[in-house]
Amino acid sequence: MLQTEQLEYAYPAEEGKTPRLALGGVDLNIEKGSFVVVLGHNGSGKSTLAKHFNAVLLPTGGKVWVEGMDTADEALLLEIRRRVGMVFQNPDNQIVANVVEEDVAFAPENLGVPPEEIRRRVDEALAVVGMEKFVRHAPHLLSGGQKQRVAIAGVIAMEPECIVLDEATAMLDPMGREEVLSTAHRLNREKGITVILITHHMNEAEEADRVIVMNDGQVAMDGSPQEVFCQVEKLRALGLTVPDTVELLYELRQSGWDVPLDALTVEACADAVAAAMK
Amino acid sequence: MLKDITLGQYFPGDTLAHRLDPRTKLILVVLYIVALFCAKYFWTYALVALVLAVCVRISRVRLKALVRGLKPVLIIITFTAVLNLFYTKGEEPLWQWHFLSIYPEGILAAVFMVLRITLLIMGTFLLTYTTSPIHLTDGMESLMNPLKKIHVPVHELAMMMSIALRFIPTLIEETDKIMSAQKARGADFESGNLLQRAKAMIPLLVPLFISAFRRADELAVAMECRCYHGGEGRTKLHVLHYAARDYAAMVLGLAFAAGIFVLGRMGL
Numbered sequence: 001m002l003q004t005e006q007l008e009y010a011y012p013a014e015e016g017k018t019p020r021l022a023l024g025g026v027d028l029n030i031e032k033g034s035f036v037v038v039l040g041h042n043g044s045g046k047s048t049l050a051k052h053f054n055a056v057l058l059p060t061g062g063k064v065w066v067e068g069m070d071t072a073d074e075a076l077l078l079e080i081r082r083r084v085g086m087v088f089q090n091p092d093n094q095i096v097a098n099v100v101e102e103d104v105a106f107a108p109e110n111l112g113v114p115p116e117e118i119r120r121r122v123d124e125a126l127a128v129v130g131m132e133k134f135v136r137h138a139p140h141l142l143s144g145g146q147k148q149r150v151a152i153a154g155v156i157a158m159e160p161e162c163i164v165l166d167e168a169t170a171m172l173d174p175m176g177r178e179e180v181l182s183t184a185h186r187l188n189r190e191k192g193i194t195v196i197l198i199t200h201h202m203n204e205a206e207e208a209d210r211v212i213v214m215n216d217g218q219v220a221m222d223g224s225p226q227e228v229f230c231q232v233e234k235l236r237a238l239g240l241t242v243p244d245t246v247e248l249l250y251e252l253r254q255s256g257w258d259v260p261l262d263a264l265t266v267e268a269c270a271d272a273v274a275a276a277m278k
Numbered sequence: 279m280l281k282d283i284t285l286g287q288y289f290p291g292d293t294l295a296h297r298l299d300p301r302t303k304l305i306l307v308v309l310y311i312v313a314l315f316c317a318k319y320f321w322t323y324a325l326v327a328l329v330l331a332v333c334v335r336i337s338r339v340r341l342k343a344l345v346r347g348l349k350p351v352l353i354i355i356t357f358t359a360v361l362n363l364f365y366t367k368g369e370e371p372l373w374q375w376h377f378l379s380i381y382p383e384g385i386l387a388a389v390f391m392v393l394r395i396t397l398l399i400m401g402t403f404l405l406t407y408t409t410s411p412i413h414l415t416d417g418m419e420s421l422m423n424p425l426k427k428i429h430v431p432v433h434e435l436a437m438m439m440s441i442a443l444r445f446i447p448t449l450i451e452e453t454d455k456i457m458s459a460q461k462a463r464g465a466d467f468e469s470g471n472l473l474q475r476a477k478a479m480i481p482l483l484v485p486l487f488i489s490a491f492r493r494a495d496e497l498a499v500a501m502e503c504r505c506y507h508g509g510e511g512r513t514k515l516h517v518l519h520y521a522a523r524d525y526a527a528m529v530l531g532l533a534f535a536a537g538i539f540v541l542g543r544m545g546l
Contacts, residue, residue: 031544056499078505086503093493094500098412098444105515107504112511119515139449 001067001162001194002030002053002084007231008061009048019102022048024217025062030196032161035188037197037205037225040214041239043083047215049199067161083109085155089167095139100131100150103139107158118157127154128191129183145176149183156187162194163187169199181219188258202229202243206264213238226262252276288410294523295337295408300417302524303405309531310401313538314394321546322392322538329534330401339407347403348396357394411443422519433509442498449490452494456485 006258007026013019017019023045030036039048051057055071064071085107088094097103103124105224108118125152131151139147148168155163165184169177181197188195197204205211211228213221217236221228229235232242232250242250245266249259252273263272290296295303308328317323334344348355368381369404389397406414419436426432460481467478 049418054503056503077540080505080506081505088496088498088500090496092448093496096441096497096501096504098440102412102515106501106506109515110505110507112513115513115515115517118513122515138447139444141450158505219538 001032001034002028002196003065004049004052004059004062005048005065007052007059007064008060009045010060011048011054011059011084021217023052025060026217026219028219029204030194030214032163033188033192033197034195034209035185035197035207035212036212037199037208038212038214039200039202039205039240040220041200041277044214045217046198046214047166050086050164050196053162053164053196054081054086056086078111082158082161083163084164085158085160086164086166087148087151087155087168089170091144091151091171092140094151095147095154098138098140100126100137100139100142101135102156103150104153107154110231111158121157121159122153126150128156128187129153143176144172145179148176148180152180152183153186156193161164161191162196164196164198166198167200168197169201170203177204200240205229207242213240225264229264230261231263249273289337289339289343289407290410291408292334293408295333295404297340297523298407298527299518299520299524300413301421301518302520302527303409304414304417304421305528306531307402307405309535311398313535314397316535316539316542317394318542319546322541323390323397325541327393330397330404333404334400337404337408339404339500343407344400346405348399351395351399355392358381358395359388359392362391412440415440415443416514416516416518427517429446433512437509445493448493449486452489453482453486456482 004026007023007028008021009023010019010021026045026049038046038049048057052059052071053066055064055077058072066084069076069080071080095103096106104122104125105118108121113121123132123135124202126135129152131146131149131153134142134146134150139150142150149195151168152163152165163184165180169180172180184197186193187193195265199205205225205228208225210211211221211223211225212219213235219232220238229242229246232246235242241247243264245264245268246261249261249263249269249272251260252259257276259272259276263269310326314326317326333436363380363384364378366381366384366386367379368383371379371381372385373380373425373440410419415436419432422430422432422435461467465478465481467475469475469483470478
């Protein structure tokens with residue numbers, strides 16, 4: 001679905017300074033239908049990486065392919081952006097219209113979809129994110145989580161194959177975050193949409209198929225959540241915390257208990273501790 | 279406090295006046311203004327007022343709301359009335375004091391001027407009261423479409439207008455937040471003379487502008503990510519359709535304007 005090859009990116013430097021590489025040679029291959037979480041602390045290059053997936057940024061070195069299409073090819077721009085939708089951090093700054101349905105219709109309108117088909121897509125997209133009751137609402141009266149779900153619906157209306165959530169949960173309260181996460185998981189499961197979730201909340205990675213940890217513009221770790229989170233020391237060295245469950249198990253192990261490290265969910269962790277205590 | 283600001287006040291409803299196509303309503307308002315300026319004397323003014331009253335009745339907009347719309351222009355109305363009163367000269371003055379004099383013609387001119395402005399404002403307010411801002415922008419975009427031939431960026435103008443409308447509540451909310459934040463640090467927005475108050479606005483406006491620019495930047499990227507590439511090849515979710523009632527309303531409007539024109543010519 002998405003491939004990067006020796007992807008490098010340097011933000012335009014101020015005069016007299018040497019440009020700093022935000023991305024320094026990233027090789028990735030993201031499979032169709034997978035749920036990938038990209039983790040990293042501020043300035044690790046995770047958002048810069050995300051913006052390369054639908055040609056918001058173009059690589060200064062290396063290549064990015066979306067289903068075999070080179071993102072540097074300007075003739076393919078619309079086709080690439082239709083396939084890879086992006087949801088940003090601040091819900092207020094990505095809602096265009098002052099009625100929910102008009103906003104969801106924005107992308108298909110741009111793509112020149114006929115009106116009846118737009119109607120169908122808008123209703124379907126709003127139903128998928130569970131916002132069908134708010135068709136005629138004004139977006140500024142919705143909660144953060146609801147706004148973000150409208151933004152996701154606005155992307156789904158393009159019928160994309162992949163959705164990139166660029167820190168889309170960062171500004172939300174725990175409830176809103178849960179709403180957005182469960183929506184993303186549902187899209188992945190039910191519609192087979194590839195989801196790339198950029199975040200710095202470790203807990204959001206629990207149910208992912210694959211976790212990529214970015215550090216200093218490079219891929220530092222890459223694997224299943226279990227594989228990645230077991231390496232507690234390495235994660236700490238990168239300035240990241242581990243999920244609470246792993247933290248607990250790690251501390252227990254340090255003090256001599258025989259518990260596995262890879263129980264990520266609260267239930268699995270509780271079972272592991274209970275088993276060890278018998 | 280800032281929440282009270284309403285721009286493009288729209289009273290939702292489901293009357294004939296609400297259901298008319300926005301383009302029809304825009305055309306009707308233009309016809310209404312033409313008629314108003316063709317009106318010459320009591321009869322024609324009375325007719326225009328009667329038509330407005332009928333429209334208000336149909337739209338079920340409360341008269342109080344319409345009158346409230348007049349408040350901000352009260353000064354202008356008084357000013358023009360006074361000017362007309364003293365500056366219109368006739369033959370025999372009714373009253374004279376030094377260089378000031380009032381003629382019967384002046385009184386008439388003042389009365390008509392007040393009537394004209396009042397009716398003008400009430401008529402246009404009726405439009406914004408019964409048409410949502412989005413429909414209004416849609417209507418304007420569609421009506422101005424022919425101007426595209428002479429390279430007027432019609433779609434871009436309409437898009438800017440609807441985005442501006444969309445961000446008014448967001449920016450008002452933000453202003454409120456910044457105000458509270460600055461007040462918490464001891465800023466004083468309420469006391470002092472006009473100049474001091476204006477100066478106190480600086481720590482409010484600077485962060486507001488910076489954030490507005492940042493929002494604009496992010497919105498532009500988000501729009502591009504949703505395949506926005508200008509008005510070319512764009513379709514609409516809601517396509518405007520003229521219905522039978524629109525044609526009927528336009529015929530009536532035309533007849534009304536023509537009638538007032540003829541009556542005005544006859545000096546009524």
